[in-house]
Amino acid sequence: MLMSYRFFTDLSATARYRLVILSRSLLAISGGYLFAALSTASLALALPLPRPQAVLAATQLSFALYCAVIIWAFAAASARRAWLVTAGLCAVPAIHLLFKGALS
Numbered sequence: 128m129l130m131s132y133r134f135f136t137d138l139s140a141t142a143r144y145r146l147v148i149l150s151r152s153l154l155a156i157s158g159g160y161l162f163a164a165l166s167t168a169s170l171a172l173a174l175p176l177p178r179p180q181a182v183l184a185a186t187q188l189s190f191a192l193y194c195a196v197i198i199w200a201f202a203a204a205s206a207r208r209a210w211l212v213t214a215g216l217c218a219v220p221a222i223h224l225l226f227k228g229a230l231s
Contacts, residue, residue, distance in 0.1 A: 159196035169220035
């Protein structure tokens with residue numbers, strides 16, 4: 128185990144709060160980017176448009192999805208829930224891309 132549970136219980140309330148904010152910030156930046164990238168690739172393959180238009184539409188939508196994940200990272204009731212929901216959201220386009228053979 129990298130860090131024990133006792134490490135987190137021995138911290139002051141301020142330090143725990145800062146770790147939660149750090150966790151949510153990392154989720155907003157990296158998780159949001161990952162979800163937007165996976166969704167863009169998945170939608171570009173799924174949209175029934177000519178390839179250039181499908182890529183453009185998926186890319187435009189990815190900006191809104193990225194913003195939504197950033198908002199969700201700080202609006203969720205707990206950091207754990209925010210991470211789990213974002214992981215679940217990332218799994219959907221990743222599974223679609225695996226079935227299409229795009230992630231090989």
